[in-house]
Amino acid sequence: EVQLLESGGGLVQPGGSLRLSCAASGFTLRSYAMSWVRQAPGKGQEWVSAISGSDDSTYYADSVKGRFTISRDSSKNTLYLQMNSLRAEDTAVYYCAKGLSVYYRDAFDIWGQGTMVTVSS
Amino acid sequence: DIRMTQSPSTLSASVGDRVTITCRASQSLYNWLAWYQQKPGKAPKLLIYKASTLESGVPSRFSGSGSGTEFTLTINSLQPDDFATYYCQQYHSYSTFGQGTKVEI
Numbered sequence: 001e002v003q004l005l006e007s008g009g010g011l012v013q014p015g016g017s018l019r020l021s022c023a024a025s026g027f028t029l030r031s032y033a034m035s036w037v038r039q040a041p042g043k044g045q046e047w048v049s050a051i052s053g054s055d056d057s058t059y060y061a062d063s064v065k066g067r068f069t070i071s072r073d074s075s076k077n078t079l080y081l082q083m084n085s086l087r088a089e090d091t092a093v094y095y096c097a098k099g100l101s102v103y104y105r106d107a108f109d110i111w112g113q114g115t116m117v118t119v120s121s
Numbered sequence: 122d123i124r125m126t127q128s129p130s131t132l133s134a135s136v137g138d139r140v141t142i143t144c145r146a147s148q149s150l151y152n153w154l155a156w157y158q159q160k161p162g163k164a165p166k167l168l169i170y171k172a173s174t175l176e177s178g179v180p181s182r183f184s185g186s187g188s189g190t191e192f193t194l195t196i197n198s199l200q201p202d203d204f205a206t207y208y209c210q211q212y213h214s215y216s217t218f219g220q221g222t223k224v225e226i
Contacts, residue, residue, distance in 0.1 A: 035216070045157075045165065045208060047216035059215060062122075095164055105212045107155035109176065111164035 002026035002110050004096050009115030016086050016119070022079040022096030022112055030074045033099035033106055036081045038092035039114075048094070049081065053102030064090075086119045093117075123147050123211050127219035134224055140196040142222045144209035149189045153213040156185055156194045159221075160205045168207075169194065199224070 008020040020036070035050040049070040050059045058070050069082040079096050093116050097108035124147040134140050144154065152172040157165035167176045169185035172192055182197040196203055204226060209219040 037216075044221045045210070045218040047218070050216075061215070100170065105153070105215065107167055107170035107210065107212060108165075109167045109170075111166075114164055 002098075004098065004110055004112035006094065006096055006112040006115040009094065009117045011118045011120065012086055013121050014087060014119055017082070017084045018086065018117060020081040020083065020094055020096075020115060020117070022081075024077045024079065024098070027098070027110075028074075029072055029077045029079060031102065033102055033104045034070075034072065034079045035097045035099065035104070035108060036068075036070060036079075036094055037097050037108070037111075038090075038094045038117075040089075040092040043092075046092075050099075050104040051079070052104045053099070057104065059104050083117070086117075088119050091117060091119050123150070123214050123217050125209055125211055125217050125219040127207075127209055127222050129222060130220065131223045131225065133226065134199050135226065136199055136201060138199045140199055140203075140224060142194045142207055142209075142224075144187075144192045144194070144219050146190045146192075146211055146213075150192075150211045150213040152188050153211060154185075154187070154192050155210045155212065156183075157208045157210065158203075158205045159208065165208060196224075 003025045032053045036048040067085045093114040096112045098110040099106035156169040159165040173185045
């Protein structure tokens with residue numbers, strides 16, 4: 001079964017760091033573009049970052065550029081999101097999502113269950 | 122950045138109704154648009170991609186149409202399981218989601 005399982009969320013103080021993980025099963029992560037999408041409480045979805053499936057190129061929303069880093073470990077079939085300099089407005093449920101192809105601009109056919117990140121003092 | 126505007130924000134309907142949700146983009150997307158269904162506490166579920174292609178396993182009562190800047194999701198004969206929030210997503214330039222349409226009884 002094709003599945004994504006996120007972990008690593010939690011409560012962190014403003015200015016702190018967290019690393020989210022997304023373990024993939026049932027498919028090879030390297031063969032598809034992968035993204036992180038977040039949803040603040042009571043709000044809609046916001047695309048955060050993507051990594052292409054072809055050449056490891058990375059892409060970021062302006063709101064997180066310079067603070068977040070997306071990466072992938074093919075040996076572990078796991079996607080990561082390193083989040084630094086966290087702000088209150090980063091509070092959200094973070095989902096990893098699988099693209100339909102290797103191309104970073106794509107629809108997402110598989111989503112994880114989400115992991116909650118709360119930035120608060 | 123491409124802005125996505127969905128309408129209506131909330132839609133009251135009954136089982137058996139035909140429901141239409143509209144998504145407008147601030148610039149042309151060609152057909153790079155997807156629709157998702159989300160239920161409380163759950164991840165979004167892909168329904169439609171490339172504006173009108175039905176995702177595998179999605180019931181045929183869901184359909185998508187449009188191109189350029191105006192797109193429509195139609196649900197024929199609304200079922201109890203369809204009461205949820207629906208989002209459009211453009212993926213012509215990075216990715217942006219609409220603000221959502223809640224379909225309620």
